[in-house]
Amino acid sequence: MLTALHNLQLVSDGQISTGKAVLINGDKITAVIDEHLIPAGAQKVDLQGAYAAPGLIDLQxxxxxxxxxxxxxxxAAxxxxxxxMLSQGTTGFLACIATNSDDVVEAGIEAAKAYRAQAKGNFWGLHLxxxxxxxxxxxAHPARxxxxxxxxxxxxxxxxxxGEIKMxxxxxxxxDQEVIDELHSQNIVISSGHSDAAYEQGKAFINKPVQAITHLFNAMPQMHHREPGIIPxxxxxxxxxxxxxxxxHVSFPMIRLAKHQLGDKLFLITDAVTAATEGAYQHQFTGDRYTMPDGTLSGSCxxxxxxxQNCVEQVGIELAEAINMASLYPAQLAGKTTKGKIAAGYDADLIIFDAGYQVQGxxxxxxxINLQNR
Known part of the structure; x- marks a missing residue:
């Protein structure tokens, strides 16, 4: 059955277009066409002027x-x-396991393998x-x-x-270099984070082969005019x-600076947690953030x-580019060559949302996905 999404604002690859229709056949986008060219017999879905964008991707x-x-x-988690994530328009994510005992890390690995057969399709694997x-x-990671x-x-x-460890x-x-080389040889994305690397150390390992950085500005040495640290x-x-x-976690002016410096290499994550009263990470919600019991800032909400929305309204990034930061760029890092755009041949993963940033589908x-009865 050919489905045609129409009466929409198409957000993809840095552009917003109107008067277009998205044709979907099975699990693929077959074409993006002018709306008046929708084939006879296609099942038409009127999006009532909402934005249609590539499904969002959260790697942490x-x-x-x-x-x-x-x-x-x-x-169950x-x-x-x-x-x-599906109710929020996130069609791909890596479930993150924090620093913990070997038993907990290995339990996470076993849970990922056990869940794979019943996964809906947006769980891509693990980020350690x-x-x-x-x-x-x-x-917030326990030193012990x-x-x-x-x-x-x-x-x-x-x-x-x-194969469940992706990042x-x-x-x-x-x-040791042998560890980094082994991770790289297994096609696991290596990201530098919670690092105290100096400028010279960063220059030696970034893209050689450490291809990513985890939560810029957080848990790393800050810039100093005599000790530049890893950020430069x-x-x-x-x-x-x-x-x-x-x-x-990061002020909006600093996100603006990062975007100016990094362009199409800066991407969004949530680093989101949920309230917990057990285990090594007992996150407490304190009004607008999660903290550990000692007050240390932990994951986001x-x-x-x-x-x-924050990138558009608070940082001044155009909507189409902010969508790239939440879809195309993480897809590229993860090696997902058929995700992150609405274009012929790409997977039919989409988020539909309105001008108030409310998910419509x-x-x-x-x-x-039925958002009421998932």
């Missing part, structure tokens, strides 16, 4: 709806996240944030679980995961770099669409 989220997968991993971090920049990687442990987890955040300056190295080498655009691989 910990938990949702009261289930904190990142520290208490279980199949992944199921909750998939459903919640730690435990191979720099304790000096631990943030932070350690240096060993090749044997990395290989064991990779073998155990059977890992490490402090590269503390790791990031701006010069321009790896894919994530940022938490909530105005709390963002959605991806709210991050887009989600399409995952061509199927419209």
């Amino acid at each position: 989220i910990y938990g949702s709806g009261g289930k904190m997968f990142g520290s208490m991993p279980e199949v 992944l199921q909750q996240m998939e459903s919640d 944030e730690g435990p191979y971090l720099n304790a000096k920049r631990k943030g 679980y932070i350690k240096k990687a060993t090749l044997a442990e990395v290989q064991r987890w990779i073998t155990m995961a059977k 890992i955040t490490i402090a590269p300056e503390l790791q 190295a990031i701006f010069e080498e321009r790896p894919y770099t994530s940022i938490v655009a909530d105005g709390i 963002l959605t991806m669409l709210k991050a887009v 989600t399409y995952l691989m061509g199927a419209r």
Whole structure:
């Protein structure tokens, strides 16, 4: 059955177009055409002037709806996240496991494998944030679980995961080159985060082969005129770099600076958590943010669409470019060559939202998701 989405504002690849229709056949977008050329016999879906954009992609989220997968991993938490993400227009995400005991990390790996057969399709795999971090920049990560990687442990987890580990955040300056080389050889995205790397160290490992940076400005040395730290190295080498655009983890003027420096390599994540009273990460919601019991800032309460809205309304980024930051650029980093655009041959993953940034609908691989009964 050919479906034609029409009466929409098409947001894709840095442009907003009107008078277009999106043709979907099965799980693929077959064409974007002028609205008056919709083929006879197509099932027409009137979007009533709403925005239609590529489904959003979150490469770092910990938990949702009261289930904190990142520290208490279980199949039910992944199921909750998939459903919640679809209701928010997020059609691809990596479930993040925070620095923790080996038992918890391995339980997360087993949960991901167990859930794979029943996954709806927007759960892409795991992002391990730690435990191979720099304790000096631990943030909310418990120092007692932070350690240096060993090749044997990395290989064991990779073998155990059977492809579910897609991304890992490490402090590269503390790791042996054989560990970095092994991760790279397994096509796992290596991201520098919770790192105390100096400028020269950053220049030596960014894009060689560490291809990403985790939550820019957070948990890293700040710029100083005599000790520049890693941030100027990031701006010069321009790896894919994530940022938490909530105005709390990073102020809006600093997001504007980062966008000016990094252009199409800056992408959005939520780093979102949920309230928890058990485990190593007992996140407490304090009005506009989550903190640990000692007051340390922890993950965000963002959605991806709210991050887009903040970029438009608070940072001054055009909507079409903010959508790129939430879809196209993370898709590119993740190696998803048929996601992040609304164009012929791309997967039919879309978010439909109105001028008030309220989600009106989600399409995952061509199927419209019922937002009321997920």
